[in-house]
Amino acid sequence: MFLFLIASGLTLIFGVLGVLNFAHGSLYMLGAYLSFTIASRFVGASSATFWIALVLGSLGVALAGALIEMAFLRPVYRRDELEQLLVTYALVLVIGDLVKLVWGADNRSVSRPAILAGAVDIGGRDFPTYNLVVLLLGPLVAVALWLLLSRTQFGRLIRAAASDREMVGVVGADVGKLFTGVFMLGAWLGGLGGGLAAPVGAIYPGMDVEVIAESFIVVVVGGMGSLTGTLLGALLIGQLNAFGILFFPRFALVFVYVLMVVVLVTRPWGLLGKPLAR
Amino acid sequence: MKRIVFLAGSALVAVGLSWASPAAAQAPIKIGVLYGLGGAAAPYTKPAVIGHEMAVEEINAKGGLLGRKLQLVVRDDQSKPDVGVREARDLILKEKVDFLTGMIHSGVALAVSDVAKEYKKLLIVSIAKTAALTEDKGHRYAFRSTSNTLIEGRAAAILMAQQPFKRFAVTGPDYEYGHRMAEDFVTQLKKLKPDAQIVAEVWPKFGERDFTPHINALLQAKPEMVFSSIWGGDHIAFVKQARPYGFFGKTQYMAISQGDLDVALPLGAEAPEGMWVSANFAFNYPDTPANRDFVAKYKAKTGELPLSGAAYGYVATYFLAEAIRKAKTTDTEKVVDALEGLTIETPHGPITMRAQDHQANKGQLWGRLKKTPEHPFLILGDVQYIGGEKTMRTLDELKGLRGPK
Numbered sequence: 001m002f003l004f005l006i007a008s009g010l011t012l013i014f015g016v017l018g019v020l021n022f023a024h025g026s027l028y029m030l031g032a033y034l035s036f037t038i039a040s041r042f043v044g045a046s047s048a049t050f051w052i053a054l055v056l057g058s059l060g061v062a063l064a065g066a067l068i069e070m071a072f073l074r075p076v077y078r079r080d081e082l083e084q085l086l087v088t089y090a091l092v093l094v095i096g097d098l099v100k101l102v103w104g105a106d107n108r109s110v111s112r113p114a115i116l117a118g119a120v121d122i123g124g125r126d127f128p129t130y131n132l133v134v135l136l137l138g139p140l141v142a143v144a145l146w147l148l149l150s151r152t153q154f155g156r157l158i159r160a161a162a163s164d165r166e167m168v169g170v171v172g173a174d175v176g177k178l179f180t181g182v183f184m185l186g187a188w189l190g191g192l193g194g195g196l197a198a199p200v201g202a203i204y205p206g207m208d209v210e211v212i213a214e215s216f217i218v219v220v221v222g223g224m225g226s227l228t229g230t231l232l233g234a235l236l237i238g239q240l241n242a243f244g245i246l247f248f249p250r251f252a253l254v255f256v257y258v259l260m261v262v263v264l265v266t267r268p269w270g271l272l273g274k275p276l277a278r
Numbered sequence: 279m280k281r282i283v284f285l286a287g288s289a290l291v292a293v294g295l296s297w298a299s300p301a302a303a304q305a306p307i308k309i310g311v312l313y314g315l316g317g318a319a320a321p322y323t324k325p326a327v328i329g330h331e332m333a334v335e336e337i338n339a340k341g342g343l344l345g346r347k348l349q350l351v352v353r354d355d356q357s358k359p360d361v362g363v364r365e366a367r368d369l370i371l372k373e374k375v376d377f378l379t380g381m382i383h384s385g386v387a388l389a390v391s392d393v394a395k396e397y398k399k400l401l402i403v404s405i406a407k408t409a410a411l412t413e414d415k416g417h418r419y420a421f422r423s424t425s426n427t428l429i430e431g432r433a434a435a436i437l438m439a440q441q442p443f444k445r446f447a448v449t450g451p452d453y454e455y456g457h458r459m460a461e462d463f464v465t466q467l468k469k470l471k472p473d474a475q476i477v478a479e480v481w482p483k484f485g486e487r488d489f490t491p492h493i494n495a496l497l498q499a500k501p502e503m504v505f506s507s508i509w510g511g512d513h514i515a516f517v518k519q520a521r522p523y524g525f526f527g528k529t530q531y532m533a534i535s536q537g538d539l540d541v542a543l544p545l546g547a548e549a550p551e552g553m554w555v556s557a558n559f560a561f562n563y564p565d566t567p568a569n570r571d572f573v574a575k576y577k578a579k580t581g582e583l584p585l586s587g588a589a590y591g592y593v594a595t596y597f598l599a600e601a602i603r604k605a606k607t608t609d610t611e612k613v614v615d616a617l618e619g620l621t622i623e624t625p626h627g628p629i630t631m632r633a634q635d636h637q638a639n640k641g642q643l644w645g646r647l648k649k650t651p652e653h654p655f656l657i658l659g660d661v662q663y664i665g666g667e668k669t670m671r672t673l674d675e676l677k678g679l680r681g682p683k
Contacts (some may be wrong), residue, residue: 002487105320106585107511109544116353119522128522131490200513200518201487202544206317210485231339242491245502249495253452 001136002197004234006211007218008145008227009189015225016162016182019073019084023091025212027187031061031194032203036110049112052198058191065187069180077179092208100205108203128207131193134196141189142231149227158182162225217256221263223273232271283447306349307342307608309334309598310369312380312390313405314357316509319382321540322587326380327352327362329591332575333599336366340678344603350593351375354387366393376608377402379594384408384454390419400610400617404594408454409462412637413643413671413679419610421617421636423629424596425666427455427481430556430671431462433642434505437554437662439470443502445477449492450507451499452481459507459534477501487510489519497523503530513525513541518548526550537645537658538586549647549656557643558590563661564627572625593624597631597638629666635676638668 010024035057039049068091074207076084111117112130119126149155157178169175193211201207212236222233237256244252269275288634311330313323327350334348340576342348351373360626362381369375370393378394381387387406394401402409402421409428411420433492438446448464450456460479468475478499480492493516496504508516520526536542537555561573561583572592576584597617604607605616618633630639641664648659671679 100316100320105315105324107321107514107540107544109514109546109548111546111548112518117522119524126523128519130522197487200515202514204318204511205320206485206510207487209317210487213485238488242494245480245482245491246495246498249478252481253483 001134001234002193003214003218003237004138004231006190006193006195007215007222007230007234008141009186009193010215010220011222011227011230012145012185012189013183013225013226014219015227016158017073017077018081018180019077019088020081020214021186022088023068023095023216024186024190025210026095026099027061027065027094027190027209028194028197028211029099029203029205029208030064031057031191032110032198032207033099033108033194034058034060034191035195035198036108036203037103039110047115050110050113053110054192057195061191061194062184062188065191066180066184068187069183074176074179075182082196092212096205096208101200103205105205110198110203111201128153130200134248137196138231141192142227143225154178154181217260221260223270226270226272229270229272251278280563282442283604301399304346304578306347307344307374307377307602308349308351309376309595310366310373310380311352312355312362312365312378312386313352314383315352315354315384317357319357321510321585322405322590325585325587326382326591328576328580329588329593330595331377331591332579332588333592333595336575337595337599343599344606344608346608348599355381355383355390357383357386359383359385359389361398363393364389366390370397370399373401376610377598377613379598380404380591381406383585384411388415389503391415394419397486398610398613402594402598402617404590408458412635413676416635419640421448421597421631423597423631423638423640424558424590425640425642426637427458428462428671429637429640429666429669430642431459432466433554433644433664434463434532435466435470436664436668437644438467438474438503438532439501442680444471444473445456445475445500447480447496447499447501447504447529448476449480449482449496449504451484451509451512453484454480455485456507460505463505464641464666482508482512482516484512487515489516492516493523494526497525497528499649501529503532505532506536507534509533509535510541514545516549517545521548521550526553530554535586537643537647539583539589539655540585542647542655542657543583546655547649550564551647551649551656555645555647555658557645557658558586559584559626560658560661562657563643566623566625566627568623568627569625589625593622593626593629596622596624596664632670634673635671635680637670639670641665642669643655657671 006028013021035053038056039053072087076087116130119128157173163177165175218233222229240255244255309314316321330350338347353365355365378399381403382405384406387403402423404423407426409426412422439478448460450460480495482492508519532554534556535558537557576588587645600622601617601620605612617631621628621630643663645661646656647656649656
């Protein structure tokens, strides 16, 4: 579910802006570091602290996303895809070094909120409460995003801009602001993923690269730009991974990549994606 | 970008040193230092560079070596063998360094070791632990100032031979280091305890975020003890995710190198009490003047307790410096001869560089994590030191592994 949250931001940005955002992992990392800083500012790891840090941290990332979009992406929308990729890759390096300058290179860690630190008994087996909350949060975000895209004016404009940005501009909508908004939303999802992943992992420089590779696999398998595809991709990869680890521990890693290859060969546009019309 | 910053940094250090003393009129002795300075290696390699710097500052403050100052040239090998080879060549050919040291990534260390052999440059590997470096891939110019996977795996087996556990599970990161460590542990364990069983093996990839399936697979096999070489950020993630499953109540867990502060500090009170861990460096053990002095100096320099990386860099630099002092020259062949069999006092206690395989006899600290009132994190309790001489390859074993010197 972490993967879904992160990958959904990636697929949203690609679907609307047409930009393959390599720096999405960096936004995820930024979210983790920001919520670490905010959480450690308040003394005592009360549950409220954690949620405040999560909300403020992810909003901070959204803000950073807005700045990035306006300063670096706007000038390259009309350029070649390769150039856009280069810009976002440059951002990976810049944000990576900035994070090291600000937070240093040590491992960091955030405590789980106390009430979620335990486990609940489901069918005789322990299931960590925190994971359960994230598990519920995933579909919630998916539904909220879907409502936003299909039921609001903002969503209609986004969908319109995704298919024809000139036309949306012609009918009087501010495409620039719209794109900034979408990028902010995508960045917020990445930051939220980082903030949520922080208490169950370590925060360190390099976590950005680890996550971006996995997110790309999810998005490629699910279908570029398709939200439901991303959800399906995340679930499928999680299951396949668990299956491999249990039965073929030495080759567990292979299965996910085999799936990706099979999907790419048979349906290059992903399970629920749409073939590119060229 | 990174490289420029570091070049600028080392240039500044160089300028600072040359102003500091009149002895700098002579050209400095240049030491090339290679590490993966980004990513998951950074928590170890950043303090390691500080460790090298501390040693160099101490030596230079006392007038340097042979009337010459020491100077470090630090490069980022990005934990990639090809980059390591490129940077090592550059250090040798363009920077004209006299010696090479550093390296955390085993693949990089092996690749750079080949370069050292080609150019006949002395190399002291400070962190990377693949046993191959001082065994089948060993040669006259390659040394290692820390322990290796074989020493650590065997030490863990000796420790477990004293315990009643029979059902073992093994896990580790899915690359050279993890597999080698597990193999060395299991081989020795079966020798010492023939009735020991391996009931499960699980190989999460390096940098795994979600250990849930691995945790479940381990628990399902119902082991009494899990042997693990999962390290750094991955260890932190594993512990945090395993706790709610009651993992550490259902099985014992032993983690190589995870008693180090690099993970003990961020885990804080979340570390499970009683977990078996080894440490590459402990600020409170051994309680010797050399260790106290090292901890005090590092604290004065950085305001923090030294992480394991700092000791790696510090010890490697001193091995090199003492060998130069003994050889009375910087001539590589003579320094190699001087380094063979050399014993130096270190924060870990005295360590000897064995002449036959160029492997330091650094032993293993094992203990169980315990809470103390004076620290907000768990420290090593009931410390047991398993000396390197008990776990290193015997000279007989070596004969079959290494060709003629």
